[in-house]
Amino acid sequence: MSPQKALLTAAALLTAANAREITFPPVSGVQQPVGASYGNGVGNMGFGFGDDPLDLSNSQFAGLTTYANLPYVHCLANTTATGGEVESYDIAILGAPFDTGVTARPGARYGPIGIRQGSRRIGPFAYNIYTGKNAFSTLKVVDCGDAPLTVLDNTIALAQLDKAHRVVSARKADSDVASVPRIITLGGDHTTTLSALRSTVDHWGAVSVIHFDSHIDTWDPKVLGGGVSHYAGVNHGTFLHLAHEEGLLLNSSIHAGIRAPVGNKHYDLRHDKACGFDIIKARDIDRFGTQKIIDHLLERTNGTSVYISVDIDVLDPAFAPATGTAEVGGWSTRELLTILDGLSGIHIIGGDVVEVAPIYDNPGETTTLAAAEVVHSLIQLMADTPVKPTKN
Ligand SMILES: *[C@@H]1O[C@H](CO)[C@@H](O)[C@H](O)[C@H]1NC(C)=O
Ligand SMILES: *[C@@H]1O[C@H](CO)[C@@H](O)[C@H](O)[C@H]1NC(C)=O
Ligand SMILES: *[C@@H]1O[C@H](CO)[C@@H](O)[C@H](O)[C@H]1NC(C)=O
Numbered sequence: 523m524s525p526q527k528a529l530l531t532a533a534a535l536l537t538a539a540n541a542r543e544i545t546f547p548p549v550s551g552v553q554q555p556v557g558a559s560y561g562n563g564v565g566n567m568g569f570g571f572g573d574d575p576l577d578l579s580n581s582q583f584a585g586l587t588t589y590a591n592l593p594y595v596h597c598l599a600n601t602t603a604t605g606g607e608v609e610s611y612d613i614a615i616l617g618a619p620f621d622t623g624v625t626a627r628p629g630a631r632y633g634p635i636g637i638r639q640g641s642r643r644i645g646p647f648a649y650n651i652y653t654g655k656n657a658f659s660t661l662k663v664v665d666c667g668d669a670p671l672t673v674l675d676n677t678i679a680l681a682q683l684d685k686a687h688r689v690v691s692a693r694k695a696d697s698d699v700a701s702v703p704r705i706i707t708l709g710g711d712h713t714t715t716l717s718a719l720r721s722t723v724d725h726w727g728a729v730s731v732i733h734f735d736s737h738i739d740t741w742d743p744k745v746l747g748g749g750v751s752h753y754a755g756v757n758h759g760t761f762l763h764l765a766h767e768e769g770l771l772l773n774s775s776i777h778a779g780i781r782a783p784v785g786n787k788h789y790d791l792r793h794d795k796a797c798g799f800d801i802i803k804a805r806d807i808d809r810f811g812t813q814k815i816i817d818h819l820l821e822r823t824n825g826t827s828v829y830i831s832v833d834i835d836v837l838d839p840a841f842a843p844a845t846g847t848a849e850v851g852g853w854s855t856r857e858l859l860t861i862l863d864g865l866s867g868i869h870i871i872g873g874d875v876v877e878v879a880p881i882y883d884n885p886g887e888t889t890t891l892a893a894a895e896v897v898h899s900l901i902q903l904m905a906d907t908p909v910k911p912t913k914n
């Protein structure tokens with residue numbers, strides 16, 4: 523036999539051996555796939571199989587990628603395809619793929635899809651090890667997909683987002699403990715928060731904003747962009763000025779994690795105060811710790827409806843490199859999550875995670891994993907405190 527022939531015969535034998543059906547012996551005590559329900563009402567880890575591994579109806583990592591594998595609902599539709607009413611929900615995840623209001627690195631239009639990607643291991647089986655709570659067990663949370671926003675005209679795009687927020691928040695809530703659905707927006711650059719606040723004012727009036735960010739974002743358009751054109755003055759550094767001007771903010775708002783320089787230390791900071799804000803700086807965490815920061819946020823906003831906006835650049839670039847205007851010297855992901863979870867009981871009426879630009883992330887998805895977990899915390903805060911609107 524020539525050497526080549528011998529090799530071919532050996533390969534044929536190997537293939538035949540591989541074709542044999544391999545049956546692993548049962549593991550002592552576990553006679554079903556990992557993740558299957560343990561029986562007796564003990565919950566399973568949600569890897570997707572019940573007692574029957576060929577039951578494909580509930581798998582965790584298959585199908586389309588929604589936030590935390592939540593059901594997708596076409597929340598913007600007038601009716602369902604068959605003419606029925608759109609499914610009801612209590613908390614709506616809404617993507618806002620808009621990033622033409624940025625002053626540095628673009629890319630946050632891919633934030634919603636990135637955050638969903640980072641959320642694949644968050645799911646209804648998860649109980650928080652610190653609180654023992656499951657964020658999805660009381661209120662109905664759905665993913666509405668992204669609002670369709672034109673990429674070539676900011677004015678039209680923001681009008682589209684305003685409308686999306688009005689439509690999604692105008693439906694009847696699913697649960698009878700909450701009567702208006704609340705929205706968590708996946709940004710998008712920070713300009714998108716303006717649309718959210720234009721819709722929360724319809725239900726709750728002016729609100730306190732807890733604004734996690736390294737930048738103040740109350741810049742007067744006269745200072746940032748507006749010198750170029752009126753249009754350019756509407757951007758991710760001026761939206762809180764605009765929200766104040768439109769009467770959407772209470773004078774009990776507060777920034778947390780600030781560390782970026784201001785352009786004019788007298789005017790910018792005086793103006794910031796006039797817009798309704800107090801400031802917790804990033805390094806305050808070294809002096810006071812997370813608990814004092816939580817206490818201050820709760821005191822400042824006490825008795826008001828609160829919107830929580832998280833610019834992912836509040837985190838240090840070590841924890842969130844994938845953002846447009848990264849500033850060193852920020853908080854860690856653990857510190858931010860501790861502070862967010864510490865706000866339990868707050869009257870939260872809406873929230874967002876913005877400025878996630880996945881193109882600058884690393885192969886480990888550091889930023890989108892963090893952003894997805896921040897959304898998870900916001901959902902838990904909403905589940906902890908069902909709210910009724912103070913207007914209509
Ligand atoms: C949905 O309703 C709006 C306003 O009532 C209407 O203008 C629009 O054409 C409707 N869309 C569809 C697809 O029926
Ligand atoms: C808000 O409160 C600050 C002091 O905390 C004050 O300087 C500012 O004038 C107030 N603004 C309004 C609109 O009441
Ligand atoms: C909020 O205000 C109420 C009533 O004034 C007060 O009893 C409570 O201690 C305040 N809570 C915080 C966290 O400041």
Ligand SMILES: [Mn+2]
Pocket residue numbers: 712735737739758833877
């Ligand atoms: Mn910002």
